[in-house]
Amino acid sequence: MAISLATNAATDALALNRAPTSVGAQEVHKWMQDFNWDFKNNRTKYPTKYLMANDTKEQFKLIAKEYARMESVKDERQFGSLQDALTRMNAGNRVAPKWGETMKVVSNFLEVGEYNAIAASAMLWDSASAPEQKNGYLGQCMDEIRHTHQCGYVNYYFAKYFHDPAGHTDARRVRTLGPLWKGMKRVFADGFISGDAVECSINLQLVGEACFTNPLIVAVTEWASANGDEVTPTVFLSIETDELRHMANGYQTVVSIAHDPAAAKYLNTDLNNAFWTQQKYFTPVLGMLFEYGSKFKVEPWVKTWNRWVYEDWGGIWIGRLGKYGVQSPASLKDAKKDAYWAHHDLFLLAYAVWPTGFFRLALPSKEDADWFEANYPGWYDHYGKIYEEWRARGCEDPSSGFIPLQWFVENNHEIYIDRVSQVPFCPSLTKGASSLRIHEYNGKKHAFSDEWGERMWLSEPERYECQNVFEQYAGRELSEVIAELWGVRSDGVTLIGQPHVTKEGKLWTLDDIKRANCVFKDPLA
Amino acid sequence: MSTVKDNSYDAGIMSLNGKDFADEYFKEENQVCKESNTVVLVLKKSDEMDFIVDEMLVKIFQKKNPSLVIQDRGGYWWLKADNSIEIDCEYASDILGKPYSIYDLLVDVTSTVGRAYTFGNTFTITSELMGLDVKLQDVAA
Numbered sequence: 019m020a021i022s023l024a025t026n027a028a029t030d031a032l033a034l035n036r037a038p039t040s041v042g043a044q045e046v047h048k049w050m051q052d053f054n055w056d057f058k059n060n061r062t063k064y065p066t067k068y069l070m071a072n073d074t075k076e077q078f079k080l081i082a083k084e085y086a087r088m089e090s091v092k093d094e095r096q097f098g099s100l101q102d103a104l105t106r107m108n109a110g111n112r113v114a115p116k117w118g119e120t121m122k123v124v125s126n127f128l129e130v131g132e133y134n135a136i137a138a139s140a141m142l143w144d145s146a147s148a149p150e151q152k153n154g155y156l157g158q159c160m161d162e163i164r165h166t167h168q169c170g171y172v173n174y175y176f177a178k179y180f181h182d183p184a185g186h187t188d189a190r191r192v193r194t195l196g197p198l199w200k201g202m203k204r205v206f207a208d209g210f211i212s213g214d215a216v217e218c219s220i221n222l223q224l225v226g227e228a229c230f231t232n233p234l235i236v237a238v239t240e241w242a243s244a245n246g247d248e249v250t251p252t253v254f255l256s257i258e259t260d261e262l263r264h265m266a267n268g269y270q271t272v273v274s275i276a277h278d279p280a281a282a283k284y285l286n287t288d289l290n291n292a293f294w295t296q297q298k299y300f301t302p303v304l305g306m307l308f309e310y311g312s313k314f315k316v317e318p319w320v321k322t323w324n325r326w327v328y329e330d331w332g333g334i335w336i337g338r339l340g341k342y343g344v345q346s347p348a349s350l351k352d353a354k355k356d357a358y359w360a361h362h363d364l365f366l367l368a369y370a371v372w373p374t375g376f377f378r379l380a381l382p383s384k385e386d387a388d389w390f391e392a393n394y395p396g397w398y399d400h401y402g403k404i405y406e407e408w409r410a411r412g413c414e415d416p417s418s419g420f421i422p423l424q425w426f427v428e429n430n431h432e433i434y435i436d437r438v439s440q441v442p443f444c445p446s447l448t449k450g451a452s453s454l455r456i457h458e459y460n461g462k463k464h465a466f467s468d469e470w471g472e473r474m475w476l477s478e479p480e481r482y483e484c485q486n487v488f489e490q491y492a493g494r495e496l497s498e499v500i501a502e503l504w505g506v507r508s509d510g511v512t513l514i515g516q517p518h519v520t521k522e523g524k525l526w527t528l529d530d531i532k533r534a535n536c537v538f539k540d541p542l543a
Numbered sequence: 544m545s546t547v548k549d550n551s552y553d554a555g556i557m558s559l560n561g562k563d564f565a566d567e568y569f570k571e572e573n574q575v576c577k578e579s580n581t582v583v584l585v586l587k588k589s590d591e592m593d594f595i596v597d598e599m600l601v602k603i604f605q606k607k608n609p610s611l612v613i614q615d616r617g618g619y620w621w622l623k624a625d626n627s628i629e630i631d632c633e634y635a636s637d638i639l640g641k642p643y644s645i646y647d648l649l650v651d652v653t654s655t656v657g658r659a660y661t662f663g664n665t666f667t668i669t670s671e672l673m674g675l676d677v678k679l680q681d682v683a684a
Contacts, residue, residue, distance in 0.1 A: 042663075042682065043644075043646065044661070044662075044663060044681070044682040045682055045683075047681075048681045048682060074674070075674055075679040077658065077659060077660035077661070077673065077674075077679060078649070078659075078660065078661050079660075079661055079681075079682075080646075084644075084646040085646075087646065088646045088647075088649055088650055091647070091650045092650055095589070095650070228656075231654070232585075232654055232656070235654075236585055236619065236653060236654050239617065239618045239619065240616055240617050240618070243617040243618055244617075251617070251618035251619075252618075255587040255618050255619055255653050256587070258585070258587075258653045258654050259587060259649065259650065259651065259652060259653050261653075261654060262652060262653070262654055262655040262659055265654075265655060266655075266658070266659060266660070269658065269674075270674060273674040273675055276675055318564075320564075320568065321557055321564070324556065324557065324568065325552075325557060326656075328573075328576070329579070330579075330583055330656040331656065332576035332577070333576055333577050333578060333579030333581070334579050334581060334582065334583065334656045334657050334670065335656065336576045337576045337577055337578030337579055338578055338579070338580075338670060338672060339672070340578055342672075342675060346575040346576035347576075350574060350575060350576065351574040354568065354569070354573075354574060355569075358565070358568065358569075392560070392561055393560065393561060393564075394565075395561055395562045395565065
């Protein structure tokens with residue numbers, strides 16, 4: 019192959035001017051900062067109402083050479099473990115069935131977050147002007163590409179080794195079917211990449227990563243191990259080794275704007291909006307996946323939340339910034355209520371619409387029910403009795419023709435979807451911090467579950483126009499929608515989602531769903 | 544200074560269960576963030592990290608900072624301490640018997656709550672507000 023003139027020129031230049039090999043990486047990092055930008059002419063496609071300082075530092079002082087070496091060691095260790103020891107130990111098939119189903123959601127939805135974080139950190143690279151700050155964001159951009167691959171690999175690995183691969187095999191095409199998808203897009207996509215650049219950094223780095231990756235990516239590994247899954251800790255603990263730099267990036271975003279008068283004016287509102295946006299989805303969804311998607315429990319979700327979100331993030335990140343005017347999020351009290359109850363509210367709805375899932379769910383067992391009542395006093399009277407009724411009506415058995423969604427209709431428990439978060443809620447059954455409020459705008463009705471989302475919508479209604487699943491499928495019969503959106507296994511008739519995880523239990527088919535004659539209805543129509 | 548008991552994984556309200564936990568959790572005074580001068584570090588278990596935890600953090604650093612708590616959480620070590628935790632990779636290299644830089648350490652540092660940074664071959668996580676109250680330093684070129 020011919021060597022280009024440019025390659026020849028570069029080779030000649032390096033021969034004359036050899037790059038130093040004995041200089042420490044952090045000395046190189048310092049030297050690199052001299053290659054600076056002309057700040058006066060610095061233009062960004064992604065502006066912010068804040069002024070980001072030009073002298074913001076990078077806490078980990080990374081250069082490309084050490085970054086690449088470090089990340090390659092992480093990958094060698096992770097893939098080495100997966101492809102050698104864990105495969106020989108048949109680790110993918112030793113996972114408790116309920117947990118294997120949970121990982122269909124966790125790995126696939128996290129993949130979407132990582133994918134959007136690529137764009138978010140690239141956007142921040144463009145917005146910032148301090149070279150070290152740019153360097154930190156650039157490293158993150160590359161990390162997020164790695165994480166996207168890692169999450170995809172978890173699904174791929176389980177698809178090969180888990181006893182029921184349906185859902186792991188085709189999560190990308192079927193994940194849009196159920197109501198959990200659009201809420202996930204709100205936190206993991208819109209929250210990270212839409213609007214003011216600094217607001218996106220607060221969503222992604224200061225709240226999403228510094229606050230919620232600890233339960234989502236660290237604590238999840240304890241639940242995984244307890245449920246026989248050593249695949250997830252191998253991958254997720256490796257992902258999180260990059261997250262600490264992302265948390266530092268978020269903190270340095272705040273450092274960069276700390277002395278801008280705009281921070282005093284806007285930062286607390288942006289922080290509260292970001293906190294509520296992220297918690298509104300993560301709090302119930304993670305709690306539901308951990309507690310209802312596991313056989314063996316580690317600790318009540320509310321304790322995990324209290325430790326990582328309230329005590330650590332609230333005290334060590336937000337509390338310490340108090341003297342710079344950063345306040346405790348005004349929505350914290352409602353978030354705490356959600357951390358106690360909202361995941362129980364959500365599972366009730368998630369189980370009711372189980373046919374729209376790309377994963378299997380299971381009713382709480384007697385052992386689970388005792389655990390829930392011991393840790394959430396009042397659980398049985400509010401939720402446990404409903405599950406007993408559903409079980410007695412044969413909700414797990416296709417021959418019963420009973421889908422719990424019908425129970426909501428029979429008992430006039432209307433289900434709405436919050437316009438801002440896209441999280442479903444049932445006002446007459448909720449114990450979390452949700453209550454119904456409805457607005458009309460441009461001839462269209464919008465339901466809201468809380469004052470925090472309502473406030474965000476009132477200030478920017480055009481931002482939250484996402485059509486919810488009830489509007490999208492209104493008037494259509496459930497089995498038609500499932501078939502259209504690939505919610506079936508390779509035989510073309512058996513649903514991927516099932517209302518049980520037992521190997522002996524009968525599997526529901528499209529015909530079973532059709533017999534139930536469930537038709538989607540928009541409660542606001 | 545906090546005691547080991549204050550900083551443990553199940554300290555304070557976390558030691559309570561059922562209604563006792565709920566009563567404390569929903570108390571009005573617990574509905575706002577409270578400033579904390581602690582830091583949390585999560586270290587992924589590995590050949591090197593297990594050695595660093597045993598030989599440096601337990602045997603040496605804990606004597607300097609008795610508030611340090613280290614707990615085994617399955618796949619990772621969970622650490623919490625008042626003020627700061629430091630790991631000197633020059634010393635780690637000596638006891639591991641092989642070159643071990645700050646970037647080798649970062650391969651297995653899984654998560655942080657607090658301001659973490661590197662300076663030369665030392666990793667620090669601190670409750671100080673680096674970049675605001677305290678300037679982040681560069682190594683001498």
